[in-house]
Amino acid sequence: xxxxxxxxxxxxxxxxxxxxxxxxxxxxxxxxxxxxxxxxxxxxxxxxxxxxxxxxxxxxxxxxxxxxxxxxxxxxxxxxxxxxxxxxxxxxxxxxxxxxxxxxxxxxxx
Numbered sequence: 038x039x040x041x042x043x044x045x046x047x048x049x050x051x052x053x054x055x056x057x058x059x060x061x062x063x064x065x066x067x068x069x070x071x072x073x074x075x076x077x078x079x080x081x082x083x084x085x086x087x088x089x090x091x092x093x094x095x096x097x098x099x100x101x102x103x104x105x106x107x108x109x110x111x112x113x114x115x116x117x118x119x120x121x122x123x124x125x126x127x128x129x130x131x132x133x134x135x136x137x138x139x140x141x142x143x144x145x146x147x
Contacts, residue, residue, distance in 0.1 A: 066120040080133035097131040110142045
Protein backbone atom coordinates (compact mmCIF):
# COMPACT_ATOMS: atom_id res chain seq x y z
CA UNK A 38 0.00 0.00 0.00
CA UNK A 39 1.44 3.40 -0.97
CA UNK A 40 1.33 6.55 1.16
CA UNK A 41 -1.69 7.98 -0.68
CA UNK A 42 -3.70 4.78 -0.13
CA UNK A 43 -2.70 4.69 3.52
CA UNK A 44 -3.76 8.32 3.99
CA UNK A 45 -7.11 7.72 2.29
CA UNK A 46 -7.77 4.63 4.41
CA UNK A 47 -6.83 6.50 7.60
CA UNK A 48 -9.05 9.47 6.75
CA UNK A 49 -11.91 7.14 5.88
CA UNK A 50 -11.68 5.36 9.25
CA UNK A 51 -11.41 8.72 11.08
CA UNK A 52 -14.45 10.12 9.22
CA UNK A 53 -16.45 6.97 10.02
CA UNK A 54 -15.65 7.28 13.71
CA UNK A 55 -16.72 10.93 13.70
CA UNK A 56 -19.94 10.12 11.92
CA UNK A 57 -20.67 7.33 14.38
CA UNK A 58 -20.30 9.72 17.34
CA UNK A 59 -22.60 12.37 15.84
CA UNK A 60 -25.71 10.35 16.68
CA UNK A 61 -24.45 9.58 20.18
CA UNK A 62 -26.09 11.15 23.21
CA UNK A 63 -24.73 12.11 26.62
CA UNK A 64 -26.64 11.90 29.88
CA UNK A 65 -26.62 14.76 32.36
CA UNK A 66 -24.49 14.18 35.45
CA UNK A 67 -26.01 11.68 37.84
CA UNK A 68 -25.35 8.69 40.06
CA UNK A 69 -24.83 5.03 39.39
CA UNK A 70 -27.75 3.36 41.13
CA UNK A 71 -26.83 -0.25 40.38
CA UNK A 72 -24.34 -2.38 38.46
CA UNK A 73 -23.67 -6.07 38.12
CA UNK A 74 -21.13 -8.67 37.18
CA UNK A 75 -22.18 -11.35 34.74
CA UNK A 76 -20.76 -14.64 33.51
CA UNK A 77 -21.26 -13.22 29.99
CA UNK A 78 -19.27 -9.95 30.23
CA UNK A 79 -21.25 -8.15 27.46
CA UNK A 80 -24.38 -8.63 29.59
CA UNK A 81 -23.20 -6.49 32.54
CA UNK A 82 -25.86 -3.88 33.32
CA UNK A 83 -25.58 -0.38 34.78
CA UNK A 84 -28.41 1.85 36.01
CA UNK A 85 -27.78 5.63 35.92
CA UNK A 86 -30.10 8.28 37.44
CA UNK A 87 -29.70 11.92 36.39
CA UNK A 88 -29.42 14.35 39.31
CA UNK A 89 -31.71 17.11 38.04
CA UNK A 90 -34.34 15.31 35.94
CA UNK A 91 -34.41 12.00 37.81
CA UNK A 92 -34.37 10.15 34.47
CA UNK A 93 -33.26 6.58 35.01
CA UNK A 94 -31.51 4.75 32.18
CA UNK A 95 -30.10 1.24 31.90
CA UNK A 96 -26.96 0.51 29.89
CA UNK A 97 -24.73 -2.45 29.04
CA UNK A 98 -20.93 -2.54 29.22
CA UNK A 99 -19.12 -3.92 26.17
CA UNK A 100 -16.42 -6.45 27.01
CA UNK A 101 -13.16 -5.45 25.35
CA UNK A 102 -10.50 -8.08 25.98
CA UNK A 103 -8.26 -7.00 28.85
CA UNK A 104 -9.88 -3.57 29.27
CA UNK A 105 -12.28 -3.03 32.16
CA UNK A 106 -11.91 0.76 32.08
CA UNK A 107 -15.64 1.51 31.96
CA UNK A 108 -16.47 -1.06 34.64
CA UNK A 109 -13.73 0.26 36.96
CA UNK A 110 -15.07 3.83 36.69
CA UNK A 111 -18.60 2.59 37.34
CA UNK A 112 -17.53 0.65 40.42
CA UNK A 113 -15.60 3.64 41.77
CA UNK A 114 -18.56 5.98 41.16
CA UNK A 115 -20.95 3.56 42.85
CA UNK A 116 -18.68 3.01 45.86
CA UNK A 117 -17.85 6.70 46.36
CA UNK A 118 -21.19 8.24 45.30
CA UNK A 119 -19.49 10.37 42.61
CA UNK A 120 -21.31 12.01 39.71
CA UNK A 121 -20.92 10.54 36.23
CA UNK A 122 -22.21 11.22 32.78
CA UNK A 123 -22.42 8.56 30.11
CA UNK A 124 -22.01 8.78 26.34
CA UNK A 125 -24.09 6.24 24.40
CA UNK A 126 -25.88 5.68 21.11
CA UNK A 127 -29.51 4.58 21.21
CA UNK A 128 -29.88 1.28 19.35
CA UNK A 129 -26.17 0.38 19.51
CA UNK A 130 -25.99 -2.57 21.90
CA UNK A 131 -23.41 -5.04 23.15
CA UNK A 132 -25.38 -7.88 21.57
CA UNK A 133 -26.91 -8.83 24.93
CA UNK A 134 -30.32 -7.27 25.48
CA UNK A 135 -31.67 -4.04 24.00
CA UNK A 136 -30.01 -1.56 26.37
CA UNK A 137 -27.50 0.81 24.73
CA UNK A 138 -23.78 0.20 25.10
CA UNK A 139 -21.65 2.77 26.95
CA UNK A 140 -19.20 4.59 24.65
CA UNK A 141 -17.44 6.36 27.51
CA UNK A 142 -18.05 7.47 31.06
CA UNK A 143 -16.91 10.70 32.74
CA UNK A 144 -16.56 10.93 36.52
CA UNK A 145 -16.38 14.13 38.58
CA UNK A 146 -16.41 15.30 42.16
CA UNK A 147 -19.81 16.07 43.64
